[in-house]
Amino acid sequence: MSGGDDSVVKYWDVAGESVVSDLYGHRDYARCGDxxxxxxxxxxxxxxxxxxKLWDVRVDSKESVIEVNHGKPVEDVIFLPSGGMVATAGxxxxxxxxxxxxxxxxxxxxxxxxxxxxxxVGKVGKxxxxxxxxxxxxxxxxxxxxxxxxxxxxxxxxxxxxxxPLMSIGFSPDCMTRVIGSSNGIIFAGRRKxxxxxxxxxxxxxWALGSxxxxxxxxxxxxxxxxxxRSQGEKPNEGDHLIMRPKKVKLSEHDKLLKKFRHxxxxxxxxxxxxxxxxxxVMEEMVARRKxxxxxxxxxEEELGLLLGFLHKHSxxxxxxxxxxxxxxxxxxxxxxxxxxxDALKSHIRNLxxxxxxxIRIQHSLQEIQGIISPxxxxxxxx
Numbered sequence: 001m002s003g004g005d006d007s008v009v010k011y012w013d014v015a016g017e018s019v020v021s022d023l024y025g026h027r028d029y030a031r032c033g034d035x036x037x038x039x040x041x042x043x044x045x046x047x048x049x050x051x052x053k054l055w056d057v058r059v060d061s062k063e064s065v066i067e068v069n070h071g072k073p074v075e076d077v078i079f080l081p082s083g084g085m086v087a088t089a090g091x092x093x094x095x096x097x098x099x100x101x102x103x104x105x106x107x108x109x110x111x112x113x114x115x116x117x118x119x120x121v122g123k124v125g126k127x128x129x130x131x132x133x134x135x136x137x138x139x140x141x142x143x144x145x146x147x148x149x150x151x152x153x154x155x156x157x158x159x160x161x162x163x164x165p166l167m168s169i170g171f172s173p174d175c176m177t178r179v180i181g182s183s184n185g186i187i188f189a190g191r192r193k194x195x196x197x198x199x200x201x202x203x204x205x206x207w208a209l210g211s212x213x214x215x216x217x218x219x220x221x222x223x224x225x226x227x228x229x230r231s232q233g234e235k236p237n238e239g240d241h242l243i244m245r246p247k248k249v250k251l252s253e254h255d256k257l258l259k260k261f262r263h264x265x266x267x268x269x270x271x272x273x274x275x276x277x278x279x280x281x282v283m284e285e286m287v288a289r290r291k292x293x294x295x296x297x298x299x300x301e302e303e304l305g306l307l308l309g310f311l312h313k314h315s316x317x318x319x320x321x322x323x324x325x326x327x328x329x330x331x332x333x334x335x336x337x338x339x340x341x342x343d344a345l346k347s348h349i350r351n352l353x354x355x356x357x358x359x360i361r362i363q364h365s366l367q368e369i370q371g372i373i374s375p376x377x378x379x380x381x382x383x
Contacts, residue, residue: 001033001035001043001045001055002033003026003030003031003032003033003045003047004029004030005029005030007024007026007027007028007029007030007047007049008022008023008024008026008030009022009023009024009025009026009030009033009045009053009055010022010023011023011055011057020057021057021062022062023055023057023062023064024062025053025063025064025067026045026047026049026051026053027047027049028047028048028049028073029047029048030045030046030047031046031047031048031073031074031075031076032045032046032074032075032076032077033045033046033077034077034078034079034086035079036079036083037079037081037083038083039083041056041057041058042054042055042056042057043055044077044079044086045077046070046074046075046076046077046088046090047073047074048073048074049073050069050070050071050072050073050074050090051067051068051069051070051074052067052068052069052070052074052077052086052088052097053066053067054066054067054086054099054103066099066102066103067103068088068097068103068105070088070090070091070093070095071090071091071093072090072091072093073090073091074088074089074090075089075090075115075116075117075118076088076089076090076116076117076118076119077089078119078120078121078137080096080121080135080137080151081121081123081135084098084099084100085097085098085099085100085106086099087119087121087137087151089116089117089118089119089139090115090116091115091116092110092112092113092114092115092116092141093108093109093110093112093116094108094109094110094111094112094116094119094137094139094147094149095107095108095109096108096151107151107154109139109147109149109154109156111145111147111149111156111159112139112141112143112145112147113141113143113145113233114141114142114143114165115141115142116139116140116141117140117141117142117165117166117167117168118139118140118166118167118168118169119137119138119139119140119169120137120138120169120170120171121135121136121137121138121171122135122136122138122171122175122178123135123136123175124136124175134150134152135151135152136148136149136150136151136157137149137151138169138171138178139169140166140167140168140169140180141165141166142165142166142183143165143233144161144162144163144164144165144166145159145160145161145162145166146159146160146162146166146169146180147159162180162182162188163182164182164183164184164186165182165183166180166181166182166183167181167182167183168180168181169181175192176191176192177189177190177191177192178190178192252278253269254266254267254269254270254273254278254282257269258282258285263286263289263291263294263295264295264298264299266282266286267282267283267286267292267295267307268299268303268306270282271303271306271307271310272306276310276313276314276317276320279310279314280314280320280323280324283323283327284323287323292327293330293334296327296330296331296334296335297334297335299335301338301342301344301345304331304335304338304345305344305345305348307331308331308345308348308349308352309348311324311327311328311331311352312348312351312352312355313355315327315328315352315355315356316355316356316358316359328352332349
């Protein structure tokens with residue numbers, strides 16, 4: 001059996017080097033598959049279209065017998081030893097399906113933080129002896145963790161961290177050695193500890209799988225060395241108190257100058273910008289500090305030109321006229337001599353005059369319209 005990027009599953013006669021049948025049904029890359037341990041003519045395939053299909057080539061129809069939806073692109077699928085259940089991996093979850101029950105999902109394990117890339121089944125114990133034979137599902141993911149899942153008790157019994165994203169995992173036939181392939185090209189091989197290996201000191205060359213029925217990991221405490229080496233990906237426990245660092249507010253240039261009580265520089269800085277709301281806000285703050293008129297007196301000719309240009313554009317705006325018209329009057333009184341001596345400042349004053357005259361003309365027109373409408377409204381009110 002093979003599957004490819006063309007989404008077609010092919011059933012091959014290896015001896016005859018020919019395709020027995022083409023099986024259609026997937027709508028995206030067919031990425032993985034596994035043959036049933038009960039019958040070699042039954043197999044499952046997984047695809048990036050989120051589906052897992054069970055095929056039986058003994059049936060004349062080329063359609064799948066059972067289809068289940070994993071919910072994410074399927075990276076790996078395997079039969080469990082009984083032949084009646086399959087495990088699928090995709091996204092950050094590992095799911096177990098009951099084929100005998102028509103494809104019902106039995107359990108979903110979501111212990112990984114990133115995409116699960118590969119899974120396999122291994123056995124623990126011996127068929128005859130003190131330890132009963134048990135099976136575990138091993139999964140590896142891009143988060144760098146290998147998880148050992150006891151699907152009889154539906155819980156994760158072991159977890160191991162590796163220094164790189166993990167891409168594949170496999171067992172030796174005797175299930176004593178496991179091999180893991182990582183994204184950086186390094187293969188991690190480990191052997192399961194047996195009774196004869198208890199005295200070995202190089203624990204890095206061995207791997208204990210299920211030797212203790214329910215291994216307990218010590219809770220992290222501030223007195224433990226491991227407590228201070230947790231990564232940023234460590235999830236908080238239920239009773240932990242989270243201290244959130246407030247985001248630092250970035251101040252604008254004029255706000256920084258105001259904090260340093262450099263009022264004139266703050267006024268010039270905000271006048272150089274293009275936001276009238278900021279200019280009015282700075283002026284109101286300086287009025288509250290009783291520094292606005294003092295700053296106006298100390299402005300040089302170029303800075304005074306900036307102020308007069310702003311007053312020309314915005315002093316007649318209804319939102320700001322209450323403050324700006326009064327400021328305009330004070331500027332003309334306090335800096336009259338400077339304005340007479342400069343042609344550039346006189347030009348600003350002429351523009352300001354035209355702006356004020358235009359506003360007065362508009363107000364007269366509005367009053368005339370109001371005089372026309374008021375009698376009509378009174379007549380309409382009587383009716």
